[in-house]
Amino acid sequence: MSEIRQDPATKEWVILASNRVKRPHDFGKKQQMRSLPPYQPSCPFCPGNEYLSPEEILRYPAEEGSSWRIRVINNKYPALVLQGSPQQSGEAGFFTKMNGVGAHDVIVETPVHNRFIPLMEDQEVEELLTVYRERYNQLSRDPRVKVITIFKNHGGGAGTSLIHPHSQLVATPVVSAELRRQFEVAIAHYDETGRCLYQDIIDHELRAGERIVMDTEGFVVFHPFASRMPFETWVVPKKGQASFGNVPTKDLASLAQVLRITLLKLYLSLNDPDFNYVIHTAPVGDESKDYYLWHIRIVPRLTSIAGFEIGSGMYINAAFPEETAEFIRNFKV
Amino acid sequence: MSEIRQDPATKEWVILASNRVKRPHDFGKKQQMRSLPPYQPSCPFCPGNEYLSPEEILRYPAEEGSSWRIRVINNKYPALVLQGSPQQSGEAGFFTKMNGVGAHDVIVETPVHNRFIPLMEDQEVEELLTVYRERYNQLSRDPRVKVITIFKNHGGGAGTSLIHPHSQLVATPVVSAELRRQFEVAIAHYDETGRCLYQDIIDHELRAGERIVMDTEGFVVFHPFASRMPFETWVVPKKGQASFGNVPTKDLASLAQVLRITLLKLYLSLNDPDFNYVIHTAPVGDESKDYYLWHIRIVPRLTSIAGFEIGSGMYINAAFPEETAEFIRNFKV
Numbered sequence: 001m002s003e004i005r006q007d008p009a010t011k012e013w014v015i016l017a018s019n020r021v022k023r024p025h026d027f028g029k030k031q032q033m034r035s036l037p038p039y040q041p042s043c044p045f046c047p048g049n050e051y052l053s054p055e056e057i058l059r060y061p062a063e064e065g066s067s068w069r070i071r072v073i074n075n076k077y078p079a080l081v082l083q084g085s086p087q088q089s090g091e092a093g094f095f096t097k098m099n100g101v102g103a104h105d106v107i108v109e110t111p112v113h114n115r116f117i118p119l120m121e122d123q124e125v126e127e128l129l130t131v132y133r134e135r136y137n138q139l140s141r142d143p144r145v146k147v148i149t150i151f152k153n154h155g156g157g158a159g160t161s162l163i164h165p166h167s168q169l170v171a172t173p174v175v176s177a178e179l180r181r182q183f184e185v186a187i188a189h190y191d192e193t194g195r196c197l198y199q200d201i202i203d204h205e206l207r208a209g210e211r212i213v214m215d216t217e218g219f220v221v222f223h224p225f226a227s228r229m230p231f232e233t234w235v236v237p238k239k240g241q242a243s244f245g246n247v248p249t250k251d252l253a254s255l256a257q258v259l260r261i262t263l264l265k266l267y268l269s270l271n272d273p274d275f276n277y278v279i280h281t282a283p284v285g286d287e288s289k290d291y292y293l294w295h296i297r298i299v300p301r302l303t304s305i306a307g308f309e310i311g312s313g314m315y316i317n318a319a320f321p322e323e324t325a326e327f328i329r330n331f332k333v
Numbered sequence: 334m335s336e337i338r339q340d341p342a343t344k345e346w347v348i349l350a351s352n353r354v355k356r357p358h359d360f361g362k363k364q365q366m367r368s369l370p371p372y373q374p375s376c377p378f379c380p381g382n383e384y385l386s387p388e389e390i391l392r393y394p395a396e397e398g399s400s401w402r403i404r405v406i407n408n409k410y411p412a413l414v415l416q417g418s419p420q421q422s423g424e425a426g427f428f429t430k431m432n433g434v435g436a437h438d439v440i441v442e443t444p445v446h447n448r449f450i451p452l453m454e455d456q457e458v459e460e461l462l463t464v465y466r467e468r469y470n471q472l473s474r475d476p477r478v479k480v481i482t483i484f485k486n487h488g489g490g491a492g493t494s495l496i497h498p499h500s501q502l503v504a505t506p507v508v509s510a511e512l513r514r515q516f517e518v519a520i521a522h523y524d525e526t527g528r529c530l531y532q533d534i535i536d537h538e539l540r541a542g543e544r545i546v547m548d549t550e551g552f553v554v555f556h557p558f559a560s561r562m563p564f565e566t567w568v569v570p571k572k573g574q575a576s577f578g579n580v581p582t583k584d585l586a587s588l589a590q591v592l593r594i595t596l597l598k599l600y601l602s603l604n605d606p607d608f609n610y611v612i613h614t615a616p617v618g619d620e621s622k623d624y625y626l627w628h629i630r631i632v633p634r635l636t637s638i639a640g641f642e643i644g645s646g647m648y649i650n651a652a653f654p655e656e657t658a659e660f661i662r663n664f665k666v
Contacts, residue, residue, distance in 0.1 A: 002412055002433030004419070004507060008426050012510040015433060019410035077352035079335055079649045086337070093341050093522070094537045095558055100335025100348060151640030159639025170641050170649075174337060177345040178646020181514075189426070204427045225428055278644030297644065305638050306492025307484030308503050311611030311630065313511020316412045316503075 024327035028270030086173035118264035125256035155274030198293035223321035230319035357660035361603030419506035451597035458589035488607030523624035531626035556654035563652035
């Protein structure tokens with residue numbers, strides 16, 4: 001029988017309805033491992049084609065003349081641009097709008113066309129996380145910026161047509177209603193209990209044990225109780241900060257290793273699935289609040305978001321996280 | 334420049350960022366019109382294969398022995414089943430769950446494999462809507478049922494592998510947090526103004542005019558101000574009821590015609606795009622409330638839901654509804 005579970009972070013319900021035909025390993029079967037060259041002449045992110053990209057914001061290492069390992073550039077079709085003022089106008093709740101003020105970066109993660117994060121050295125992933133944090137902290141100083149979302153679309157099913165390893169950053173002048181609610185849930189929990197909701201979530205998950213994928217000194221990796229999609233994975237710091245902008249440098253190496261191993265397990269066990277990840281973080285200005293923990297949510301795109309999900313906001317998940325977590329936990333890399 | 338707009342129904346923000354490379358008609362260009370036979374021997378929904386489907390709930394016409402025009406059957410892999418009691422258990426906000434009590438129907442819309450709604454006679458669409466309403470009213474009498482969502486997934490990009498025309502119905506024992514919020518927004522508007530929010534939305538849209546696709550005696554069809562995806566289309570009754578279960582029979586014929594023409598315009602102008610539609614309706618028990626209007630939201634699946642959308646709940650829409658509405662309004666069928 002299926003189960004309806006409530007996500008403690010959103011209070012949203014999820015229907016878990018394994019059809020029992022599909023076992024965890026079956027989700028990877030229809031995938032075919034991508035076969036890609038390390039260099040693709042027509043790829044706008046491959047070395048030699050830098051002139052094709054919009055303005056470069058930063059590169060790593062920064063030294064002029066040395067070859068880059070990571071580049072941050074403006075998105076060619078930016079959703080938002082850091083120009084002008086995000087003044088609201090409208091008619092008492094109708095047609096409320098503002099200018100598209102914000103930022104939309106592309107982070108080219110490596111010059112190597114087929115060097116996905118799971119195939120990198122830990123050091124390279126650490127450099128990428130360092131660049132994320134640097135760009136986060138540059139943008140968070142702009143008073144127009146309210147939330148900075150760093151995310152990755154890997155593969156066509158995850159919303160990108162460019163396979164060369166890249167991430168994106170969107171800085172918005174508003175807090176989305178969806179995130180606002182998640183912060184409200186966390187604040188209510190803090191006011192009631194004096195504890196951080198996300199700290200309590202990982203404590204509960206660690207105690208339950210059955211959805212844990214990895215438990216390291218600094219981070220817990222698990223498939224959450226109310227996973228919306230099969231193999232949804234959260235990476236949460238054990239003693240973290242509200243804001244990703246405040247991650248201490250000493251934590252980035254272990255985060256890099258945990259993230260790489262987590263993605264490598266998904267990569268090998270599910271045959272390089274399309275996936276998204278998103279760094280969830282407190283709004284700009286709330287960096288020192290105790291009610292939140294920044295964390296990373298990874299969502300493999302193995303099933304579709306269909307009419308029921310779009311209409312109701314509730315997801316039907318075809319796999320139980322206990323089963324997918326056990327499969328990934330036991331998958332050796 | 335892009336714009337950030339607020340949906341008056343959800344209070345969620347949407348980023349509208351047309352890249353100006355893609356004009357409205359370009360969204361249909363990559364589509365290839367499906368070419369399908371009227372009968373497909375291996376299709377479980379084609380006549381002769383009724384024995385393959387789970388229990389039949391009702392058929393139309395109901396007469397024994399006559400050939401069916403519409404069948405309602407149980408979903409083969411039901412997300413929810415109407416058995417037992419939806420008792421909640423959990424630990425103070427953590428691991429809250431209940432049994433998967435509810436219903437999950439499949440409505441086979443026609444015996445003809447390739448007879449999509451846009452290609453039907455109005456009379457056939459009216460029969461389908463009548464069956465929707467009948468099944469709605471059967472289920473709404475069960476005290477365990479709180480919300481009934483009727484929806485359609487058309488094509489692989491919309492979440493179905495079966496192309497034979499069919500819809501689905503999911504009855505849940507909870508109101509999703511997402512829908513709860515939309516009702517709260519509507520209630521707050523009603524308490525402040527004494528008016529129905531959805532009535533006010535169509536009044537505002539009619540006054541603005543530029544996003545209207547069709548304006549008939551009974552229904553308004555438009556691309557909403559804060560559309561989340563290109564060509565998102567709402568069909569709203571001008572003097573409607575809170576619940577789809579209460580649509581008067583005399584309105585079903587005109588709804589059928591408006592829905593068919595709306596879908597035909599999308600079908601022809603965008604080359605049979607994958608799409609979802611969802612009938613939004615008040616929760617069971619709130620049928621007589623004045624704060625809500627049932628309506629239909631159609632969402633062509635021309636672009637992806639990527640990491641930013643999944644993470645933030647905000648959508649980046651690559652087309653302005655003023656442009657898509659003008660294109661569809663002027664497209665002759």
